[in-house]
Amino acid sequence: MKIETEEQLAEAIRTAEGPVRIVGGGTRPVGQAAGTPLQVAISGIRLYEPGALTLVAGAGTPLAEIEAAVAAEGQRLPFEPAHWVAALGQGGESTIGGVVAANVSGPRRVQAGACRDSLIGVRFVDGRGEILKNGGRVMKNVTGYDLTKLMAGSWGTLGVLSEVAFKLLPAATSQATLVIDLPSDAAQPALAAALGSPFDVSGAGWLPGVGAIVRIEGLADSVAYRADRLVSLLAPFGAVRIEREGSAQLWADLRDLAPFAGKPGDLWRFSVKPSEAPALVARLGGKVMLDWGGGLIWALLPEGTDARAMAAPYTGHATCLRGAAPAFEPEPAPVAALSRALRAQFDPRGILNPGRMG
Amino acid sequence: MELPKADARVIARKAQIVARLRAVLPADAVIDAPEETRAYECDALSAYRCPPLAVVLPRSIAEVAAALKVCHEERVPVVPRGAGTSLAGGSMPTEDAIVLGLARMSAVLETDYENRFIRVEAGRTNLSVTGAVEAEGFFYAPDPSSQLACAISGNIAMNSGGAHCLKYGVTTNNLLGVTLVTMAGEVVEIGGPWSDAGGLDLLALVCGSEGQLGVVTEAVLRILPKPEGARPVLIGFSSNEIAGACVADIIRAGILPVAIEFMDRPCIEATEAFCHAGYPDCEALLIVECEGAPAEIDEQLGLVRQIAMRHDPVEFREARDGDEAARIWLGRKSAFGAMGQINDYMCLDGTIPVSSLPQVLRRIGELSEEYGLKVANVFHAGDGNMHPLILYNANEPGQQELCEALGAEILKLCVEMGGCLTGEHGVGIEKRDLMGVQFTAADLEAQMRVKDVFDPAWLLNPVKVFPLAASATRRAG
Numbered sequence: 001m002k003i004e005t006e007e008q009l010a011e012a013i014r015t016a017e018g019p020v021r022i023v024g025g026g027t028r029p030v031g032q033a034a035g036t037p038l039q040v041a042i043s044g045i046r047l048y049e050p051g052a053l054t055l056v057a058g059a060g061t062p063l064a065e066i067e068a069a070v071a072a073e074g075q076r077l078p079f080e081p082a083h084w085v086a087a088l089g090q091g092g093e094s095t096i097g098g099v100v101a102a103n104v105s106g107p108r109r110v111q112a113g114a115c116r117d118s119l120i121g122v123r124f125v126d127g128r129g130e131i132l133k134n135g136g137r138v139m140k141n142v143t144g145y146d147l148t149k150l151m152a153g154s155w156g157t158l159g160v161l162s163e164v165a166f167k168l169l170p171a172a173t174s175q176a177t178l179v180i181d182l183p184s185d186a187a188q189p190a191l192a193a194a195l196g197s198p199f200d201v202s203g204a205g206w207l208p209g210v211g212a213i214v215r216i217e218g219l220a221d222s223v224a225y226r227a228d229r230l231v232s233l234l235a236p237f238g239a240v241r242i243e244r245e246g247s248a249q250l251w252a253d254l255r256d257l258a259p260f261a262g263k264p265g266d267l268w269r270f271s272v273k274p275s276e277a278p279a280l281v282a283r284l285g286g287k288v289m290l291d292w293g294g295g296l297i298w299a300l301l302p303e304g305t306d307a308r309a310m311a312a313p314y315t316g317h318a319t320c321l322r323g324a325a326p327a328f329e330p331e332p333a334p335v336a337a338l339s340r341a342l343r344a345q346f347d348p349r350g351i352l353n354p355g356r357m358g
Numbered sequence: 359m360e361l362p363k364a365d366a367r368v369i370a371r372k373a374q375i376v377a378r379l380r381a382v383l384p385a386d387a388v389i390d391a392p393e394e395t396r397a398y399e400c401d402a403l404s405a406y407r408c409p410p411l412a413v414v415l416p417r418s419i420a421e422v423a424a425a426l427k428v429c430h431e432e433r434v435p436v437v438p439r440g441a442g443t444s445l446a447g448g449s450m451p452t453e454d455a456i457v458l459g460l461a462r463m464s465a466v467l468e469t470d471y472e473n474r475f476i477r478v479e480a481g482r483t484n485l486s487v488t489g490a491v492e493a494e495g496f497f498y499a500p501d502p503s504s505q506l507a508c509a510i511s512g513n514i515a516m517n518s519g520g521a522h523c524l525k526y527g528v529t530t531n532n533l534l535g536v537t538l539v540t541m542a543g544e545v546v547e548i549g550g551p552w553s554d555a556g557g558l559d560l561l562a563l564v565c566g567s568e569g570q571l572g573v574v575t576e577a578v579l580r581i582l583p584k585p586e587g588a589r590p591v592l593i594g595f596s597s598n599e600i601a602g603a604c605v606a607d608i609i610r611a612g613i614l615p616v617a618i619e620f621m622d623r624p625c626i627e628a629t630e631a632f633c634h635a636g637y638p639d640c641e642a643l644l645i646v647e648c649e650g651a652p653a654e655i656d657e658q659l660g661l662v663r664q665i666a667m668r669h670d671p672v673e674f675r676e677a678r679d680g681d682e683a684a685r686i687w688l689g690r691k692s693a694f695g696a697m698g699q700i701n702d703y704m705c706l707d708g709t710i711p712v713s714s715l716p717q718v719l720r721r722i723g724e725l726s727e728e729y730g731l732k733v734a735n736v737f738h739a740g741d742g743n744m745h746p747l748i749l750y751n752a753n754e755p756g757q758q759e760l761c762e763a764l765g766a767e768i769l770k771l772c773v774e775m776g777g778c779l780t781g782e783h784g785v786g787i788e789k790r791d792l793m794g795v796q797f798t799a800a801d802l803e804a805q806m807r808v809k810d811v812f813d814p815a816w817l818l819n820p821v822k823v824f825p826l827a828a829s830a831t832r833r834a835g
Contacts, residue, residue: 051606052712052742074612103554114554116562117531132804133797138709140528140743140781142517142566143789143796144823145805149530149562153554170612192472198495198583200650219661222654273551275472295473295553316552328556334546338811339558345807357557 002039003060006123006131006162012038013160014129019354022156024060024098027085030319031155031327033356040097042162045069047137053168054120054137059097059161066096076171079115080106080255087257087267088322097161103153106255107203107215110195110292112169116152121165124151124158127347132159139167150342156353158346172217176227177203177247180212180238187212188277188294190237195293197233199226205254206290212237213250254291260300263287266323268307270297272316280311328358359406359762359787362821362833364453368434369411375432376412379456382424387462389413398439398457402504403447403788405704405758410437410451417462419537419545419575426573427543429456435817436541438569440481440509445705446786448516448568452821458573460511466490467576475534475551476581480511480574484518487579496581499526502782503694514574517566519782524740525616525649526582528782530565535578538564538571541813551578563808568784569819571812585649588616590686591659594640594672598622601642602715604669605739608646609712613661618740619645619690622719625697625734625747626689632696635689638673644739645690693736694747701732701749704761708772709781712742721771722746729764731757743781744772770795785823793825802828 003009013020019035026039042058045066049055050073057066063081070076081099085092100122105114112118121135135141135148151161180190184206191204194214203215214234216226227242234240243250253259260267265287272280277294284307287300295316301307306325308318317329331339343350368375372390379388389395390412400407411434416422429436439449439459451457460481468477471494478487484505487498501520502508508518514536519528526532535549549561564571595601605618621629623641630637637643648658659676666674677683689696697703710718719735726733737744746768750761769779769789773796779789793802806824809816809832816832 049711049713051610053609054711073610103559105554109553113527113531116554116559117527126804130800130804132801134801134804136776136778136796138711138743138777138781139741140519140523140709140738141778142519142528142782142784143778143780144785144793144802145808146517146530146562146566147804147808150559152562153556153559158558170609170614173612189472196471196474196496196583198586200585219654219657221657222650225651225653271552271555273473275470292553315550317555317557319556331557332547334544335548335557335560338546338560341811342558342560342808345811346804 002041004041006042006125009040009042009160009162010125010129010131013125013127016351019351022160022353024095024101025062026092027088027090027094028098028102029088029090030102030321031356031358033353035354040160046163050075054139054165055168056137056163056165057096059095059164061096063094063096063099070168071171074171075168077166078108078112078118078169080108081115082106082255084257086261089262096164100152100161100164101154101156107205107251107291110204111200111202116149118166119148119152119164120167122148122151122161123163124161126159127349127352135165137165155356157343157357158352160352174220174223175215175217175247176223177243177250178214178227178230178234178240179210179243180234180240182212182238184288184290185278185281187290188274190234191293192274193233193237194230197230199230203251204293207250207254208259208289210250215247215251254289257289257298259289260287260298263300265300266303266305266307266325267321268299268301269319269321270299270311270314270316271295272297272314276314280314283311326358360826361408361452362826368454371432372411375434378428378432379412379414379425382428383414383416383421387415387417387421389415398451398459401442401444401447401449403445403450403786405752406447406450406787408451408453410455410457411453413457413459415459415462419539422458422539422573422575423543423545425458426539426541430542430817433815433817435820437819438511438515438573440512440515441483441507443504443508444512444516444784444786446780446784446788448512448784448786448822450787460509463575470551471496473551474581475578477576477578478510480514480577481509484508484510484513491581492584495584497584498579498581499532500529510577511574514565514577515567515569516784519743521617521619521738524618524738525614530562532580533561533565533577534580536561536564536574537576539573539575541572541815541818549578568786568823570809570823571818586651587655588647588649589655589659589677590645590647590683591662591677592643592645592675592686593666594638594643595669596641596672598642598719599716600669601644604644604666606712607665608662609740611661611665613658615646615648615740617645617647620737620739621690621693622735624732625693625736628700628734629689629693629696632699633688633692635685637689640672645686690736697734697747697749702752703747703749704765706744706746706748706765706768707780707783708769708777709743710772710775710777712739714775715739718771718775722768725764725767729760731761731764742777766792787822790823791825806832
């Protein structure tokens with residue numbers, strides 16, 4: 001069923017006789033979910049105030065439409081959302097609601113925070129079919145519990161988003177990337193040194209065929225100054241070169257997992273304490289990418305690999321984006337119990353994306 | 359402000375409850391003599407006070423859990439308390455409640471510069487977190503005005519902000535993990551020194567839940583490398599409207615200052631009289647601060663200057679050295695103290711969309727005349743978080759009530775304009791009864807269901823956040 005208004009959404013959920021599988025653009029089919037497909041196409045930018053750095057849009061608005069609208073005003077979504085279409089081999093067009101439901105954040109997460117950190121308000125329909133709101137359209141708001149951030153990364157299991165609001169940031173007018181010739185399992189210390197410097201790094205990762213990469217953005221003179229300082233700082237780790245023209249493409253490739261596009265195998269995402277990256281990468285071997293200073297490791301592994309066993313021990317979580325393994329890391333018992341109880345409160349009939357998060 | 363009738367059954371069992379607490383805690387960790395519990399009768403919202411049943415001051419997670427288990431079994435409400443600096447009455451007790459203070463839990467447990475985090479006991483003060491890492495060139499970003507005194511546990515409870523959150527975010531954006539003890543005494547680890555794990559974001563729920571979901575005993579906080587430097591400019595304007603337009607232009611120009619602070623004439627005059635910062639005689643002023651190396655700051659402030667000049671400022675004052683920078687900040691930092699010198703005041707905390715600033719200030723001016731109470735405005739202009747200070751005389755009968763009524767009108771105005779009741783102080787008891795202005799009954803019900811999950815008996819800080827009528831059946835449970 002295709003849903004175009006919030007009222008239709010509430011009605012569809014109230015009258016649902018069984019599980020529903022919620023779909024935005026269908027570009028992030030992570031985890032197992034049964035049920036009747038319910039496509040959220042509540043679309044359109046409702047409010048955009050460049051002078052207040054805020055934007056409100058229907059959850060079914062294409063991500064590309066929002067990115068184009070804010071770029072036209074020299075602004076951007078701070079968290080640099082990734083497009084997974086190519087990497088996951090899906091068709092479709094990513095929607096902003098899907099981005100929020102999956103809490104998808106790209107390389108700039110190390111500087112500007114995650115999707116959930118930019119999200120300042122939501123409207124959604126819970127499993128009872130009730131229309132609810134939380135947060136709003138202002139960037140500082142502590143009125144009541146923060147259900148807004150709770151909705152980010154809940155994969156549609158607590159409610160179905162109908163509207164989302166973000167704070168934005170000015171887009172940088174200039175950028176540069178420092179490239180250090182290092183293998184994947186030796187990149188993290190260099191990335192940590194860059195992130196621990198006062199030079200306001202906005203990306204720190206490792207790309208196959210390129211090496212360790214560190215991004216700085218801002219006003220032109222400032223970028224030039226910081227690039228010079230970082231070249232000196234990073235020199236002990238290996239040969240450093242400054243990439244300017246090709247800078248944006250490197251980060252688009254890392255963000256969208258371009259090196260994995262069209263490649264067979266299971267796709268895994270490890271969110272760990274960054275300093276564990278070298279050992280973890282060594283254990284995983286082969287096809288990896290690093291982001292967030294090593295705190296985020298992407299791995300393309302042969303089908304059926306028990307990546308959690310292979311990577312252990314690690315401090316953090318592994319998610320299987322494509323493959324037969326359980327998608328989400330099992331949680332400690334007290335946390336799992338709280339999460340279960342929350343789902344029962346928001347969706348007492350258990351009809352919203354049941355099984356999606358395990 | 360109304361408090362529900364205290365539970366007489368609990369008060370009648372005071373001796374027994376205190377004895378049970380003494381049985382599981384060290385002798386000096388339980389206080390019940392009235393002269394000793396007096397310090398816990400109120401927080402920084404000192405207009406309201408109430409003696410608690412008793413106070414417990416545990417030194418470990420095990421002691422926190424033991425105290426909570428006893429209270430849970432005895433069905434005694436518990437009010438968690440950090441440093442008691444809440445401006446919203448967040449840690450104000452009721453007569454039938456135990457205050458659980460975290461002041462004795464303030465240790466640094468782990469510092470990790472490679473992974474950029476610090477793990478602390480949650481009773482540690484905000485500023486001393488930065489103090490623990492600054493020798494290595496790091497700092498903890500959220501900086502509420504009370505940062506010298508306020509505790510991390512309270513910052514987490516209220517999701518505290520500060521002057522620099524335009525760039526660095528508020529507590530929830532800088533919190534990586536917590537150790538939470540539930541009302542039943544269960545210890546739960548949520549999050550840790552990694553980013554965006556797979557499950558539901560329980561950390562987001564705990565942060566800003568005003569001590570109603572559990573007692574946070576330890577926290578993993580993100581630390582950041584200190585910028586090379588920072589420098590403010592001061593810009594005076596001939597009207598609030600022009601100052602507001604200048605803020606919007608700075609933001610649209612793509613500059614991201616770490617702070618944009620706004621003061622209006624009543625506030626400028628009061629601080630001038632108090633601390634002689636040498637502020638210009640004008641209707642409104644902005645303090646804009648940028649960070650980086652000296653040349654980077656020059657580049658940003660150069661742009662700020664170009665924009666400001668288009669708005670015909672009364673004055674554009676740059677800081678040539680640290681002393682001049684300090685003088686620019688002096689009045690802003692003294693604003694609350696200055697107000698306290700000349701009057702009693704009530705500090706509001708609503709947020710508005712930045713674009714509605716001139717309209718809101720005009721309406722506040724009208725309301726101020728209607729009620730016959732002066733209002734001075736000082737606020738974080740970049741993010742729309744206002745701090746109108748209503749001046750009144752607490753000793754004059756009726757003034758407190760008049761002041762509260764005006765405050766409620768101003769907060770309703772914030773919501774009407776698309777904003778909210780509280781940007782960084784929290785709801786507490788102060789704004790509890792206004793929640794219906796911002797939320798529908800269903801919105802509030804959804805939030806209360808979250809408390810049902812963490813604290814089914816509604817014993818943790820139960821008379822806060824939600825209007826008493828809305829939470830009545832749950833509290834009676």
